[in-house]
Amino acid sequence: MRLSGKTALVTGAGSGIGEATAVLFGQEKANVVISDIQEKEGESTSDLIISNGGTAKFVSGDVSVPKDAKNIVEKAIETYGSVDVVVNSAGIISGPGYGYPKDKKYSDPYEQANENFNRVIEVNLKGSYLICWQAIQWMKDQGGGSIVNISSINGVVGAPIGYGSGFDPYPASKGGVIQMTKNLAIQYGSSKIRVNCICPGHVNTPLTKSISEDQVVKQKMVERYPLGRFAEPMEIAHAALFLASEESSFITGTPLLVDGGYTAM
Numbered sequence: 001m002r003l004s005g006k007t008a009l010v011t012g013a014g015s016g017i018g019e020a021t022a023v024l025f026g027q028e029k030a031n032v033v034i035s036d037i038q039e040k041e042g043e044s045t046s047d048l049i050i051s052n053g054g055t056a057k058f059v060s061g062d063v064s065v066p067k068d069a070k071n072i073v074e075k076a077i078e079t080y081g082s083v084d085v086v087v088n089s090a091g092i093i094s095g096p097g098y099g100y101p102k103d104k105k106y107s108d109p110y111e112q113a114n115e116n117f118n119r120v121i122e123v124n125l126k127g128s129y130l131i132c133w134q135a136i137q138w139m140k141d142q143g144g145g146s147i148v149n150i151s152s153i154n155g156v157v158g159a160p161i162g163y164g165s166g167f168d169p170y171p172a173s174k175g176g177v178i179q180m181t182k183n184l185a186i187q188y189g190s191s192k193i194r195v196n197c198i199c200p201g202h203v204n205t206p207l208t209k210s211i212s213e214d215q216v217v218k219q220k221m222v223e224r225y226p227l228g229r230f231a232e233p234m235e236i237a238h239a240a241l242f243l244a245s246e247e248s249s250f251i252t253g254t255p256l257l258v259d260g261g262y263t264a265m
Contacts, residue, residue, distance in 0.1 A: 014041025
């Protein structure tokens with residue numbers, strides 16, 4: 001078992017990539033600490049791991065709030081005595097219900113754009129930053145660890161014409177995650193802390209359900225993937241497991257593309 005005896009913290013583990021990663025890590029015998037702002041979903045992931053013979057604990061929190069991020073990492077250490085692996089999977093997309101309230105009325109589009117930008121950057125970039133900050137302080141003292149941040153192909157290439165907006169903060173947030181990953185890898189390599197990130201293509205998750213269910217949009221997007229389909233969460237989870245384990249012991253500062261060939265086009 002590749003993570004036996006290690007403590008793995010997975011944020012955004014209530015659904016999608018985070019849930020699949022937490023479940024897979026549980027199968028690999030890690031002590032899994034699950035964090036999510038959605039308590040019902042987070043508890044469900046924890047229960048699933050435990051029912052399959054694994055070890056798990058749920059910690060509620062908003063990764064973009066400093067005191068919550070601190071508490072999430074501290075609870076992992078308090079419960080299992082260490083934090084050896086971190087997967088920063090908590091993230092949101094732009095738009096109503098995520099970057100800004102779904103039912104809020106705006107008299108000025110600039111006000112809406114500003115609120116959308118702030119929230120997406122707060123969760124996707126600042127949230128990963130805060131969790132990394134707290135985890136690295138511990139990893140330095142314990143003699144090392146592995147951090148896997150979840151970025152996106154949208155942090156590597158621009159969105160195709162006709163998709164989204166040039167002012168969409170999502171690509172900017174994910175591009176920031178890649179650069180943060182590289183900076184942390186360089187700074188803390190001497191402390192035996194490896195920091196990498198995964199850049200998935202489109203993944204079938206609850207977050208992307210509206211896109212996947214729109215057959216016109218789906219067909220246009222699928223055509224851009226050489227493999228002719230979208231990814232499933234477990235396919236990204238397996239990449240996270242590789243980067244979290246000793247199998248990737250000489251890999252750090254790397255954005256790993258798991259994109260069905262999208263960026264090779």
